[in-house]
Amino acid sequence: MSTRSGPPTRAEVCAVACAEAWRGDGEILANPIGTIPMIAGRLAKATFEPLLVMTDGEAVLVENIVPVGVDDAPKVVSGWNPYRKMFDIVFNGPRHIMMGATQIDRFGNQNIAFIGTADRPTTQLIGFRGAPGNTINNHTSYWISSHSPKVFVERVDVVSGIGYDRAAELGPVAARFHRIPRVVSNLGVFDFETPEHTMRLASVHPGVTVEQVVAATGFALVIPDSVPTTRLPTDDELRLIREEIDPLGLGEREVPS
């Protein structure tokens, strides 16, 4: 494996934007699903959120920064976390997961179950998985590697992870643990910091225009008067990603430059 050099890639910008989801979380379980989120979680832990608790992606908690995709990397194990204990953490609360979404709408409703109808879906996906429990119990952010109007839709076919409108229907007591801190795509960063908790464009990645994001989104985003640019990785973050966290360059495969 050769050390990568040169300016930050889009994948690296995305990893940093995802890592920012966990900023300020302190001592909670950061639970990234997918390659860029895994790079991001480990980056956050290695830099500005050192107290984050993370798994090896299987059934143990690890304290050191394990390179993504390197199965035989040394691990400093600090706990046993089989699936049953993971549900204890989900139900107990101190967890911020970053999942994917096959569809997501303006309120942050997410679908990973199926496209079409329940009795005969046109496309069967993985199922509801843990999305309902995650979103009602924990902070849930989303990573979408390929931003398009097919993913960012007016209405999701089925609600797996619940968005802000569903949470509001449940009322402030039932939904008191619901929060979607951010959505990161290959084009930008999004949040729900609007009066009705509809999705807002928080920043565009370097080289992406607001118009591109709007064209790739199937609903009307809230667009602030001035849209900032997603911050670039620092030199230290770039070194960590390239040398320690993602030496195999797996992030570049998920978000090609």
Place this chain on the structure above:
Amino acid sequence: MTPDKRVTIDEIVGEIRDGMTIGIGGWGSRRKPMAIVRALLRSPVRDLTLVAYGGPEIGLLCKAGKVRKVVYSFVSLDSIALEPHFRAARQAGAVDTTELDEGMFLLGLQAAAWRVPFLPTRAGLGSDILRLGADIRTVRSPYDDGEELVAMPALPLDVALVHMNRGDRGGTGQYLGIDPYFDDLFCLAAERRFMSVERIVETEDLLRSGPVQSVGINRLMVDGVVETPGGAHFTSCAPDYERDEAFQREYAATAKSGEAWDAFRAKYLDVSEADYQKAVRP
């Protein structure tokens, strides 16, 4: 004394009748009782309701026309995210489903295991699981908080099928991998419980393989045990063996054409377990 609960795979399959609800242990493409599943594929049984953290057993049984309904929160081959034969069956409208969240699924098994009609949870609130006709209702807390929660109904099973690394003839089971999954709950939720194991050993030898905490299944939970070396293949059964990724890719590719499936079936499924093991471990 340790009773002798050893049975044959055929005796296990002989207890499974049309229309039964069958719980299958393991998780995704991990430690699935595949030898028993293969015997089910060769049997005439049909109209099964399958309850599982689903892996290839779901796809195989759906493809073979054995399944009326799947109660699930995911069906995945892990290293291949989506189970192709399950997808095909769903997209053809061939099987019904009860769609559940993973945590709701756990509580349904736990409720059945504890013989209570439901367990309360926040999981599922606001999601479409409660709108999809599975008749999952909510319950209001009788205490001062008055909170409304999902009343996850018990998921009672007619039969549970699990696979463990080691066991004894009395039905004690031991996992040697990192995760027990929910095999004990599947057993506790079921009327009849059958366990295949990589190796049956003397009871006094169980703790030579692993610590007492690894003995996750006690003999109160099991009615029959069978030794099936390689019985979880092609799913993982660490540390005895990892998932056979090449074989799993071959299996997944059979969804692409009828010819591929027919060839796979003739070579691996329309044969005895002994011949299967010879074919996959040359």
